Amino acid sequence: MNLIFRSVHNPHSHLTVKDRTQASFPLRNLLSRGLINGRVLDFGCGLGADVNHLKKQGHDVTGYDPYYAPNVPKGKFDTIICLYVLNVLLPDEQSHVLMAISELLYPTGSAYFAVRRDIRRDGFRNHVKYHKNVYQCQVTLPYKSILRTDHCEIYRYRHFNQLQVNESCSFCAPASNCELLTESANAYAVLENSSSLPGYTLVIPKRHVSYFDLSLYDRNACWQVVDRVKMLLSERFHPDGFRVKVGQGIATECAGWHGCIHVIPC
Structure with a gap:
């Protein structure tokens, strides 16, 4: 790539x-x-x-x-x-x-x-x-x-997951031991270690909002990271193809949903 x-x-x-x-x-x-x-x-x-x-x-x-x-x-x-x-x-x-x-x-x-x-x-x-x-x-x-x-x-x-931040949302403060695949100014991508599917990746905007509340600028930034993730996973795992889905992500009691995009090799 x-x-x-x-x-x-x-x-x-x-x-x-x-x-x-x-x-x-x-x-x-x-x-x-x-x-x-x-x-x-x-x-x-x-x-x-x-x-x-x-x-x-x-x-x-x-x-x-x-x-x-x-x-x-x-x-x-x-x-x-x-x-x-x-x-x-x-x-x-x-x-x-x-x-x-x-x-x-x-x-x-x-x-x-x-x-x-x-x-x-x-x-x-x-x-x-x-x-x-x-x-x-x-x-x-x-x-x-x-x-x-x-x-x-x-x-x-x-790396975004190496910063010391006081946040209750795990997307705003991802674990330091998770594998960060790539990161732009507006979004980052991490491997979903709990998945049984090799290469299952979450692309996460840095803003704490639901996907459908993202600005067009931030949404485009996420898809730019998705394209990059596809190339990285293709080199590393050689899948036959990919499934991509938009998720509400996770919710916190005080701040609502934090959206994400799932990139799933298949």
């Missing part, structure tokens, strides 16, 4: 890469705070300046970029950095990057997303050097912000 999605409407995003000779500002900040640990992946590494800097410091680091370093990373990582990548991608492309990173991250790991804060307007512009249309946009993520400046913001991401 493809690790990411590249839209035909945004074919020149790789031209926005910066040819740098030193470590980027976000990486220097993360290093100074001791946040780069264990096995490291630079997702969207471009020409590899940050990868080279980390290697010189003795880190076990891998670089991945769909254009400049297209070999798909193997295994999982303790730390993943994704620096100044999301700002040059369309929304659907951004979602696939978030899901891919969630899949490559160890349950106990952390990912760090740096986004630009100096973009004046969203949309396409003509690249000064290459004279091609390239896209740029503001990006806000629902993760913990650990740094905000006039030109940059850094978010820390951890």
Whole structure:
């Protein structure tokens, strides 16, 4: 399966890469705070300046970029950095990057997303050097912000089921030992361990509402995760097909239903 999605409407995003000779500002900040640990992946590494800097410091680091370093990373990582990548991608492309990173991250790991804060307007512009249309946009993520400046913001991401939250709903606070298959900004997918069917998966919106009360935006986000789950399960379990059903999910006394989508290999 493809690790990411590249839209035909945004074919020149790789031209926005910066040819740098030193470590980027976000990486220097993360290093100074001791946040780069264990096995490291630079997702969207471009020409590899940050990868080279980390290697010189003795880190076990891998670089991945769909254009400049297209070999798909193997295994999982303790730390993943994704620096100044999301700002040059369309929304659907951004979602696939978030899901891919969630899949490559160890349950106990952390990912760090740096986004630009100096973009004046969203949309396409003509690249000064290459004279091609390239896209740029503001990006806000629902993760913990650990740094905000006039030109940059850094978010820390951890798996949804590893966050410490005080919620009575088990979909709002899933067990830390359940297997998270993938996660986007608006939904996540976990294997249903109590099922006798291998690969039985629940796709769960992060908002505590019944499925039919979800906004169209959140509903579409769930189905994007369903499509991703189908590809992941096909590679892992090789089923003949799938059944998909919408469920009311579970209910809590004070907050009502929390909807979900069942993806069932068959």
